[in-house]
Amino acid sequence: MTASTPALTARLPVDVVNALVAIVGRDHVLTDPSVTISYSRDWSGRYGGTVFGVVRPGSTQEVVEVIKTCVAHQIPVLPQGGNTGLVGGSVPGHDDPPMLIVSTRRLNRLDAVDQLTGQVTVGSGVTLGDLHAHVNASGWNYGVDLASRESCTVGGNIGTNAGGIRVCCYGMTRKQVVGIEVVLPDGSVMSHLTGLIKDNTGYNFPSLFTGSEGTLGVITAARLALVRPPRASAVALIGVANAQHALSIVSSAAPSGSRLLAAEIIDAPMLKLIADTASLPMPLSAPSPHLLLLETESEAPGEISMTLPGEVEAVVATDAQAKARFWKYRELAGESVGHLGITHRFDVSVPRHRWDEFSHAVRDAVMPLPDVAYYFSFGHLADGNLHLEVVGPAADDDRVDDTVLHLVADFGGSISAEHGVGRQKPKYLHLSRSAAEIAAMRVLKNAFDPHGLFNPGALLPAE
Ligand SMILES: Cc1cc2nc3c(=O)[nH]c(=O)nc-3n(C[C@H](O)[C@H](O)[C@H](O)COP(=O)(O)OP(=O)(O)OC[C@H]3O[C@@H](n4cnc5c(N)ncnc54)[C@H](O)[C@@H]3O)c2cc1C
Structure with missing residues (x-):
């Protein structure tokens, strides 16, 4: 399916529509193709398929009732957050059966930050940008950050085990999720949001559901570990010959006592496209095969704690506006290519x-x-x-x-x-996972979702 293909919508039986309306209200059952089109195609424009419509539950209990209705009528469901996933996992595939999109965007609870533990409990439909704003206001940071922050959701970040620009400092999403609430395919709610630091009582469900790509249930809330913000930081743009050259700079850039916050690289054709598309000036006077973006922690605002070799051309920013301007060269990459x-x-x-x-x-x-x-x-x-x-x-x-x-x-x-794997990579999964691992994933999938109704066609290869 391409971006010019019209939205495809299959009709839900009237009794199912009525049941859904009774659960979430008429305003939150969307079946008009001109509305559902943005839910049935992904951000990249490469993937999309047929949907029955979109249902937008506003509470965990409403998710439960929606799932029970779908299972009773054997309707495939696809949990969707911000639909910014780039591997076709957030929309049905062209050849998949029609699915009902369960949009989590109304599950937007934002509990107060627990100052003692440095944790927060939030709804899965909260956008990453709103989560950042919420915890920053309480003196904390959340360790995961992506360019799609204003649209992607906590549930989608967990569903994909999102990485992003701060992994070198804080790790992937899996490392931040200390508790999870999920509506399982049988309609039961598995909720464990205590955030206990020590809790060795068997299988680790936050970890299992992180990266599950909507195939095991609908994540409705999560308990997240927070991090202390850096004291201050500096961002440098540096011309480098290649990745090896850049890595040698990265390895000694952050002196003892200062953290490496980000290390991103862009090749010259990509940089030129970004600059042309966004009408930005080239950041350095001399062209180089790659641009390295480095961010390191500094002791105080305006200071630079970063060690750079003498022979490279570099520009360094310490104030918020200039740093954001430097980051644009990296953050506009995906969008520029999309044009x-x-x-x-x-x-x-x-x-x-x-x-x-x-x-x-x-x-x-x-x-x-x-x-x-x-x-x-x-x-x-x-x-x-x-x-x-x-x-x-x-x-x-x-x-x-x-x-x-x-x-x-x-x-x-x-x-x-x-x-993640989405619909782009199931047939290639064996290139990264052994037959035993894929078989174990199937056992889990069948145990949680015996009718195969949750995001069918995503993650696991066809049997
Ligand atoms: C400009 C841009 C930059 C990006 N940069 C990065 C990056 O640096 N690092 C990175 O990791 N990704 C990046 N992404 C990809 C994307 O933003 C992430 O994968 C993100 O985590 C998806 O979140 P979402 O809410 O949009 O999820 P969706 O796209 O809606 O869904 C993604 C998957 O998660 C599942 N899912 C969503 N919500 C739930 C839920 N509540 N319960 C169960 N399953 C659920 C879906 O079924 C689907 O399989 C980028 C995307 C864009 C457009």
Whole structure:
């Protein structure tokens, strides 16, 4: 399905519509295709399929009643947050059965920050941006941050185990989730939001549901660990020859007592596209093959605690406005490529010392493929996490995907560093997971969702 394809909507039986309306109210059952279209296609425009409509429950109890209704009528459901996922997990696929989107956006509770533990309990539909604003006001930070922060939700971040720009300092989403509430496919509620620091009482459900991509239940709330904000920080943009050069700078950039807060890299074609698309000046006077963005903690506002080698060209910002301007070069990457057309996006990781070798191998293998017009690379350097963007081939042409993901396996990497598997990668899951692991995932899936009604077609390959 492409961006020009009209929304496809299947009709729900009238008694189901009536039951849903009785649960959530008429305003929160959406069936008009001109409204549901934005829920049935993903942000990238590459994925989308047929929906029955959208239901927007406003409480955990309403989620329970919605799920019971769907299961009683054997209607497939797809939990959706901000629909910013980039692997087709948040929308039905072109060949999937119609699904009912369960939008979590009204599950937006924001409890007071627990100052003693540095934790907060929030609804799964809270956007990441609202979560940041809420905890910042109480003197804390939340350790996960992404460019999609104003749209993506806590539930979606947990569903995908989102990474983002602060992983090198605070870790992925899984590390922050200390408690979870989920409505399971049988309609029962599993709620464990105490946030006890020590709680060794068996299987760890926050961890299991983190990265479950809507296949095991609807996450309705989470207890999140917070972090203390850095005292102050400085952001540098640095011209570098390649990733290896950048890594050598990163490894000694933050002196003892100061934390490395971010290390991002952008290749020259990507930087030029961002600057052209957003009408930004090129940040450095001399062109270089890559731009490195570094953020380190400093002792006080206006100060710079960052060690940079003498021979590189760099500009450094310490005030909030200038830092935000520098970050734009990185944060507008995905959006800028989107303007060029349907993009085959890859979010992969490889051992960091093989970044350059891998990136060259991908470019050499992909550029000769039919219809490929552009290749860009950028990513979270400190985590060995590359974002590769290939523009040109049709949405359903998998030749680029085949090539890139097999190369990832050859280089000992992961086919999904942070976006998840979605509908883009189930058939490639074996490249990163063993047969035993995939079999164990199936056992879990069948145990939680015996009717296969939760996000069918996502994450696990067809049997
Ligand atoms: C500009 C841009 C930049 C991005 N940068 C990053 C980045 O740096 N790092 C990164 O990791 N990702 C990034 N992403 C991808 C995306 O924002 C993340 O995957 C995000 O976590 C998705 O959140 P969402 O609320 O939009 O989820 P959705 O897209 O709505 O859903 C994603 C998946 O989670 C499931 N899900 C959503 N809510 C729930 C719930 N309540 N219960 C159960 N399952 C649920 C869905 O079924 C689906 O499988 C970026 C995306 C964009 C557009």
